[in-house]
Amino acid sequence: MFDITLSPSNNEFFIKPGQNYLLAFDIVNNSQTTLTLNSGVETWLPKGDKGEISYENAFADPSISFSLNNSDLKLGQTFLAKPNEKKQLVLKISTTDITSQKDHYYTFFITQLSADQTTAKIGAHLIFSTQEKQSDSLTIKKFSVTPLVKDSFFKPIKFASTIYNNSSQYSKLTGKLVITKNNLKIQELIISPDVILGNYSRSIRCADKEANIIPCAINPPFWPGKYTATLTLNSQKPVSFETGFFVFPYSVFLFLGIISAIFLLFYRRLRRR
Amino acid sequence: MTGGTKASAGYHLSDTVGQIAPGEYTSGAYTVEAGFQYIYNTFNKFRFIINDPDLAINFGALTPDIGVTASHSISISCPAGHGYQIMVKENRPLSILSSGQTIPDTSCNIGSTCTPSFAAVWNSSSSYGFGYNAIGTDLSDNPTGVGTSQYFADISYYRPFSTTAQYIMGENNPVINHKARITYKVLISAVQTAGNYANSINFIAVPNY
Numbered sequence: 495m496f497d498i499t500l501s502p503s504n505n506e507f508f509i510k511p512g513q514n515y516l517l518a519f520d521i522v523n524n525s526q527t528t529l530t531l532n533s534g535v536e537t538w539l540p541k542g543d544k545g546e547i548s549y550e551n552a553f554a555d556p557s558i559s560f561s562l563n564n565s566d567l568k569l570g571q572t573f574l575a576k577p578n579e580k581k582q583l584v585l586k587i588s589t590t591d592i593t594s595q596k597d598h599y600y601t602f603f604i605t606q607l608s609a610d611q612t613t614a615k616i617g618a619h620l621i622f623s624t625q626e627k628q629s630d631s632l633t634i635k636k637f638s639v640t641p642l643v644k645d646s647f648f649k650p651i652k653f654a655s656t657i658y659n660n661s662s663q664y665s666k667l668t669g670k671l672v673i674t675k676n677n678l679k680i681q682e683l684i685i686s687p688d689v690i691l692g693n694y695s696r697s698i699r700c701a702d703k704e705a706n707i708i709p710c711a712i713n714p715p716f717w718p719g720k721y722t723a724t725l726t727l728n729s730q731k732p733v734s735f736e737t738g739f740f741v742f743p744y745s746v747f748l749f750l751g752i753i754s755a756i757f758l759l760f761y762r763r764l765r766r767r
Numbered sequence: 768m769t770g771g772t773k774a775s776a777g778y779h780l781s782d783t784v785g786q787i788a789p790g791e792y793t794s795g796a797y798t799v800e801a802g803f804q805y806i807y808n809t810f811n812k813f814r815f816i817i818n819d820p821d822l823a824i825n826f827g828a829l830t831p832d833i834g835v836t837a838s839h840s841i842s843i844s845c846p847a848g849h850g851y852q853i854m855v856k857e858n859r860p861l862s863i864l865s866s867g868q869t870i871p872d873t874s875c876n877i878g879s880t881c882t883p884s885f886a887a888v889w890n891s892s893s894s895y896g897f898g899y900n901a902i903g904t905d906l907s908d909n910p911t912g913v914g915t916s917q918y919f920a921d922i923s924y925y926r927p928f929s930t931t932a933q934y935i936m937g938e939n940n941p942v943i944n945h946k947a948r949i950t951y952k953v954l955i956s957a958v959q960t961a962g963n964y965a966n967s968i969n970f971i972a973v974p975n976y
Contacts, residue, residue: 496970544849612817613967614971615971689976
């Protein structure tokens with residue numbers, strides 16, 4: 495049985511070249527088996543626009559080194575995690591004066607060691623910048639409203655957007671999506687504060703006021719008429735994009751049309767008799 | 768000694784000042800987590816489970832032309848995260864270490880070739896090899912395809928393992944206890960050398976950033 499909890503799973507921070515950074519990870523063995531574990535760090539590259547990653551063709555910066563600050567354990571050294579035991583590993587990230595000024599992406603891994611068995615490793619990400627703090631510069635690359643035919647009933651209206659970070663430094667998306675009709679606010683959705691990597695794209699996700707992820711959508715029924723969706727991103731220069739869409743009770747008219755056609759058909763047949 | 772979160776119009780600061788004894792301290796029913804900003808991330812947990820008490824799949828004695836399957840489940844939780852990805856790889860094909868004899872990784876049915884990154888139907892009794900299927904399930908182990916449908920259309924689809932990690936499951940939203948059933952399948956021909964074949968399968972679970 496492998497059952498490990500690792501926290502915190504996502505970590506973003508800044509380090510000045512030549513300085514070090516300490517990060518504490520909690521590792522809990524939730525299983526009833528003593529596990530033989532190991533720790534390590536691997537570098538990754540972003541993949542896709544939803545926060546996915548890939549370890550292929552990712553090369554580490556040789557001027558950045560990793561070690562454990564625990565007195566009894568080194569990075570890469572085997573250790574045991576007893577049933578229900580919680581361990582804290584303190585990862586030390588060391589940079590030098592020649593560390594290139596850019597953003598770095600790594601995963602801190604806890605690996606289960608076992609020969610000829612099913613094994614597992616679980617990771618937590620490190621995103622850190624060795625650059626001076628840069629100004630946010632975001633562009634809304636795509637903003638779409640679906641479905642094409644927006645009916646007053648049945649189907650929710652969904653919003654999707656892809657944001658591009660023009661800066662070479664990661665930042666967090668903040669902003670809101672406001673849907674209005676006749677200048678009256680119908681719904682306001684908060685943009686989830688997801689990390690957007692430097693010179694990279696990310697799809698937006700929406701959240702409620704308690705920061706729970708919810709669909710970027712509004713649910714029927716809708717009053718017929720013209721609606722406006724406005725996506726606003728908070729950055730050094732706030733970015734905004736507005737689009738309009740029209741909602742009409744197509745299904746009602748379709749239903750009435752079918753009923754009328756059936757009625758007319760019967761009416762004509764009755765008249766012929 | 769001070770610490771906490773501070774905010775102004777343009778900045779948000781989390782600090783621990785003057786901390787000389789960081790760490791976790793427990794006494795009776797009380798726990799103190801002192802120092803390090805991880806305390807603001809206590810919900811930022813990532814959990815991965817392989818539900819197999821022995822962490823070992825045993826196919827037993829194989830009969831030529833009769834496929835054998837065995838399975839276990841995996842489970843993932845990232846309640847406050849951005850989703851997750853699960854990858855899998857093998858250390859080597861199923862092999863007899865002493866002789867190097869192998870059961871090849873499957874290429875699925877003839878005419879519907881599968882690769883390490885592309886699943887295809889494998890139900891022919893004349894297509895030999897070793898492969899696997901991953902299917903998202905509900906908590907009662909009924910197939911739902913949640914998290915796996917982009918990799919495996921249904922339970923008849925298989926892929927061969929690879930020594931490089933391949934994605935088998937992923938979602939882009941926070942999840943709690945999302946499960947998948949991993950089914951391993953082996954099918955040998957009559958000319959397969961007798962012996963004990965083994966390898967190691969490695970699962971890699973990472974959160975989305």
